[in-house]
Amino acid sequence: MYEKDGERYFIVDGHIHFWDGSPENQANKYGKGFIECFYDYHRNLSPPEWVWPLDKFEKYTEQDLMTDVFEDGYVDVGIFQPTYLTDFYKKGFNTTEDDGTIAEKHPGKFVVNGAFDPRAGEPGLEEFERLVDRWGLKGVKLYTAEWRGDSRGYKLSDPWARRYLEKCAELGVRNIHVHKGPTIWPLNRDAFDVADIDDAATAFPELTFIVEHCGLPRLEDFCWIGVQEPNVYGGLAVAMPFIFTRPRWFAQVLGELLYWLGEDRLLWASDYAIWHPKWLVEKFVDFAIPEDMVSEYGQLTPDTKRKILGLNAARLYNLDVPAPVSVSSDSHPGPEVLEKPKVVTAP
Amino acid sequence: MTPGLTSAVMAALAGVRDPELDESVTELGFVADVTVAGGRVEVALRLPTYFCAPNFAWLMVDDAQAAVRTIPGVSEVQVRLVDHFAADEINAGVGAGRGFDATFAGLSDGELDELRLIFRRKALAARQDRLCRTLLADGATPGELAPLRLGDLPPGADTDTYLQRRAELGLAVSPEAPFLVDRTGAPVSPDGATAYLRRLRTIAVSVEGNAGTCRALLATRYHAGQGVGHR
Numbered sequence: 001m002y003e004k005d006g007e008r009y010f011i012v013d014g015h016i017h018f019w020d021g022s023p024e025n026q027a028n029k030y031g032k033g034f035i036e037c038f039y040d041y042h043r044n045l046s047p048p049e050w051v052w053p054l055d056k057f058e059k060y061t062e063q064d065l066m067t068d069v070f071e072d073g074y075v076d077v078g079i080f081q082p083t084y085l086t087d088f089y090k091k092g093f094n095t096t097e098d099d100g101t102i103a104e105k106h107p108g109k110f111v112v113n114g115a116f117d118p119r120a121g122e123p124g125l126e127e128f129e130r131l132v133d134r135w136g137l138k139g140v141k142l143y144t145a146e147w148r149g150d151s152r153g154y155k156l157s158d159p160w161a162r163r164y165l166e167k168c169a170e171l172g173v174r175n176i177h178v179h180k181g182p183t184i185w186p187l188n189r190d191a192f193d194v195a196d197i198d199d200a201a202t203a204f205p206e207l208t209f210i211v212e213h214c215g216l217p218r219l220e221d222f223c224w225i226g227v228q229e230p231n232v233y234g235g236l237a238v239a240m241p242f243i244f245t246r247p248r249w250f251a252q253v254l255g256e257l258l259y260w261l262g263e264d265r266l267l268w269a270s271d272y273a274i275w276h277p278k279w280l281v282e283k284f285v286d287f288a289i290p291e292d293m294v295s296e297y298g299q300l301t302p303d304t305k306r307k308i309l310g311l312n313a314a315r316l317y318n319l320d321v322p323a324p325v326s327v328s329s330d331s332h333p334g335p336e337v338l339e340k341p342k343v344v345t346a347p
Numbered sequence: 348m349t350p351g352l353t354s355a356v357m358a359a360l361a362g363v364r365d366p367e368l369d370e371s372v373t374e375l376g377f378v379a380d381v382t383v384a385g386g387r388v389e390v391a392l393r394l395p396t397y398f399c400a401p402n403f404a405w406l407m408v409d410d411a412q413a414a415v416r417t418i419p420g421v422s423e424v425q426v427r428l429v430d431h432f433a434a435d436e437i438n439a440g441v442g443a444g445r446g447f448d449a450t451f452a453g454l455s456d457g458e459l460d461e462l463r464l465i466f467r468r469k470a471l472a473a474r475q476d477r478l479c480r481t482l483l484a485d486g487a488t489p490g491e492l493a494p495l496r497l498g499d500l501p502p503g504a505d506t507d508t509y510l511q512r513r514a515e516l517g518l519a520v521s522p523e524a525p526f527l528v529d530r531t532g533a534p535v536s537p538d539g540a541t542a543y544l545r546r547l548r549t550i551a552v553s554v555e556g557n558a559g560t561c562r563a564l565l566a567t568r569y570h571a572g573q574g575v576g577h578r
Contacts, residue, residue, distance in 0.1 A: 186456040187447075190462060216557075253556065
């Protein structure tokens with residue numbers, strides 16, 4: 001819970017990790033390249049006082065996680081998003097079991113999400129069912145660019161992906177978090193293409209598709225599908241830290257998202273341990289759209305921030321929100337600058 | 348070392364653009380090194396992250412190779428991508444003139460023409476947005492932008508670049524041609540201008556924002572080393 005200027009905010013961190021990217025766990029040069037790429041994002045976009053040394057960033061402890069996220073970081077509930085990467089890391093980068101083991105020690109603190117890989121076919125489907133049962137999954141995190149043997153990724157519109165999504169619907173795993181990039185299948189197409197999410201969202205209206213990093217670096221393509229598909233949400237991990245390094249661009253990104261999707265379909269997230277939730281929460285609650293952009297984007301209200309910081313995620317995951325944290329008005333879908341087109345094609 | 352040839356190589360590389368960011372690879376700091384020995388030229392290209400999209404990386408390596416090869420006095424060119432997960436495949440493929448699809452056999456279903464076209468259109472939209480914002484700041488309304496002709500645009504670098512990008516896409520560039528056209532070259536109506544401009548804005552926020560992110564990540568990765576030819 002975070003309080004500022006008489007306003008209370010229930011904080012759900014929509015995207016956190018407990019990973020092992022250490023050299024001992026790296027299976028090859030790709031594993032080394034992956035964690036170093038994360039580290040460059042970490043040190044480029046964090047305030048200097050929040051930058052860790054590489055060895056700590058590669059592998060931090062359970063105590064670091066608990067202290068940073070819950071004691072210092074104001075987070076009430078953290079949503080674990082696994083990232084297996086078993087072709088890059090011997091024991092996987094961050095598995096459901098890694099997360100679940102910690103979550104069971106701290107009841108009420110975490111939501112444990114799982115994952116599936118449609119390329120695992122029929123046997124994988126049974127394994128996924130066991131995973132859902134074991135950890136009580138309400139969501140999955142899919143990394144469509146994940147390498148698997150010779151494959152460089154899959155699409156949510158693939159026939160086997162459909163089978164897995166049907167299974168999710170059947171088992172009540174309603175929240176499908178999807179992360180795009182850095183590669184895509186096939187390799188000649190745009191690596192961040194979100195068209196397959198559009199297909200899946202249309203085919204499965206009973207599921208919610210949370211596009212991680214709000215489609216960045218393809219913000220526009222994400223907005224086009226978000227405006228058409230009411231069950232598409234944006235996860236703000238990776239977009240958030242720009243609040244420090246490039247606040248004007250952050251205002252534009254947030255303004256665009258609020259314009260096209262509205263304030264009810266955005267989830268705040270730190271992507272811990274890439275960024276520390278404490279400074280992200282503080283800066284977001286203090287944030288205002290710059291004066292010269294207000295005519296275009298409108299201004300943020302405490303209710304808008306409350307929804308983004310926790311209430312939207314609480315709704316998706318049926319989390320109990322303490323009574324003092326509520327919004328004063330009914331939801332409104334963002335500033336109505338002009339009528340939003342039903343079908344949008346890029347100019 | 349031939350100073351004349353080195354500057355010709357730098358000028359050629361300045362014409363090679365990141366297809367996503369629509370900016371020159373020299374401006375972006377992606378040229379890590381240029382070596383000229385007699386007629387032999389070696390160029391090293393670097394990118395903001397180890398996992399930058401391999402298709403964009405390919406286009407830059409391939410375009411750089413083609414740009415340098417046409418310089419009079421150049422007998423041999425080797426463009427090398429460095430510090431990238433697919434560097435070996437890309438360097439070998441471009442060097443042998445194999446094409447993307449053949450280089451990534453089994454992982455690709457075509458060449459990169461469509462990808463390039465998609466991003467040229469996005470880039471054009473972002474440049475259109477920039478001109479529109481200048482005109483709106485001068486007091487025009489969106490509806491007033493729709494009837495404008497290219498000859499009505501304010502002279503300057505933004506207009507010049509916009510016309511050059513239109514020409515690349517095969518869109519009309521005569522002074523009488525309509526300014527506000529969609530990706531197929533069809534004029535935008537005054538009634539549709541506000542909604543059209545709104546979409547341009549979103550694309551521009553994305554394209555310009557990504558350029559900033561790439562610059563920042565490159566600076567972090569290479570400790571703010573400026574690269575060759577960076578201004």
